[in-house]
Amino acid sequence: MKATEHKKYLFEICEKIDLDLNSPTCKKLRDHLAQCPNCAAYYDSLKKTIVLYRDYNIEMNGSRVKEILTRLDLSEGSRQSESSAFDGETLGDEPLKINIPKKHRH
Amino acid sequence: MEDDTKLIEASKAGDKRAFGKLVKKYEQLVYSFSFKICRDKDKADEVLQETFVNAYRGLKSFSGNSKFSTWLYRIVTNNCLMMHRKESREPVVSLDEANLFHGTDELQIPHWGETPQDSVLNKELKEILDEAIQKLPLDYRIVFVMRDVEGLSTEEVGKALKLSVPAVKSRLHRARLFLREELNPYFAK
Numbered sequence: 001m002k003a004t005e006h007k008k009y010l011f012e013i014c015e016k017i018d019l020d021l022n023s024p025t026c027k028k029l030r031d032h033l034a035q036c037p038n039c040a041a042y043y044d045s046l047k048k049t050i051v052l053y054r055d056y057n058i059e060m061n062g063s064r065v066k067e068i069l070t071r072l073d074l075s076e077g078s079r080q081s082e083s084s085a086f087d088g089e090t091l092g093d094e095p096l097k098i099n100i101p102k103k104h105r106h
Numbered sequence: 107m108e109d110d111t112k113l114i115e116a117s118k119a120g121d122k123r124a125f126g127k128l129v130k131k132y133e134q135l136v137y138s139f140s141f142k143i144c145r146d147k148d149k150a151d152e153v154l155q156e157t158f159v160n161a162y163r164g165l166k167s168f169s170g171n172s173k174f175s176t177w178l179y180r181i182v183t184n185n186c187l188m189m190h191r192k193e194s195r196e197p198v199v200s201l202d203e204a205n206l207f208h209g210t211d212e213l214q215i216p217h218w219g220e221t222p223q224d225s226v227l228n229k230e231l232k233e234i235l236d237e238a239i240q241k242l243p244l245d246y247r248i249v250f251v252m253r254d255v256e257g258l259s260t261e262e263v264g265k266a267l268k269l270s271v272p273a274v275k276s277r278l279h280r281a282r283l284f285l286r287e288e289l290n291p292y293f294a295k
Contacts, residue, residue: 038215045218049286060137065129068158
């Protein structure tokens with residue numbers, strides 16, 4: 001099999017990595033992984049990458065409830081936060097505008 | 107545990123104890139998500155506080171069409187983006203798929219050894235993970251953390267970030283490949 005064919009599978013691995021590979025839609029990929037050690041290694045390493053980050057958790061050092069409520073009491077009805085995340089926008093639960101740099105848009 | 111709707115309604119009516127309960131319920135989630143984006147405990151703490159201040163001030167306009175947690179994720183994301191833009195110029199990193207598949211022409215992909223389980227991630231490994239993800243542009247990092255680490259659906263991520271589903275998938279795809287490449291030298295046998 002040509003390298004380009006393998007690359008096609010590598011892309012497919014990334015697309016389907018969070019699916020159950022036992023599902024019928026993944027049969028072709030599953031069959032390929034069973035007979036291609038390189039793609040199987042790639043699949044395994046990609047899955048481990050995700051699991052490593054998922055397992056890296058961090059606990060807070062004590063509750064911040066008091067601090068937050070105190071801060072709100074002090075500032076309530078007076079100043080707007082200088083670093084408000086909303087830039088004066090109404091805070092509805094519609095998606096907020098996030099300015100993604102053009103170079104990263106797709 | 108009281109449900110969110112009641113607590114939100116009470117908070118809107120000015121019941122600060124109800125809002126305190128919401129903070130208590132979600133502070134770990136907000137802190138943890140902030141840390142996973144900022145990779146810095148002090149910044150995560152700052153974002154945590156700013157997020158709940160923003161949430162309290164904006165609570166009246168929260169209509170409940172999305173989950174409260176999704177709404178909080180969105181506020182955290184904006185706070186992190188603003189902090190990041192104030193502080194730094196992002197390094198230029200190529201997320202061209204041709205680069206991300208570097209070496210695969212030869213198709214000698216090394217096997218990774220066993221990776222440590224959750225509770226035993228040591229300090230050195232945490233530093234490696236932090237360093238790798240900090241190289242990932244923030245827009246991609248946010249999508250990766252929301253989707254793969256926090257477990258939001260692709261649709262929820264798209265809604266929170268105002269991105270189309272294909273755009274979320276594209277960023278996720280590139281982020282995963284980038285991180286795998288970054289970690290490869292440490293785990294390849």
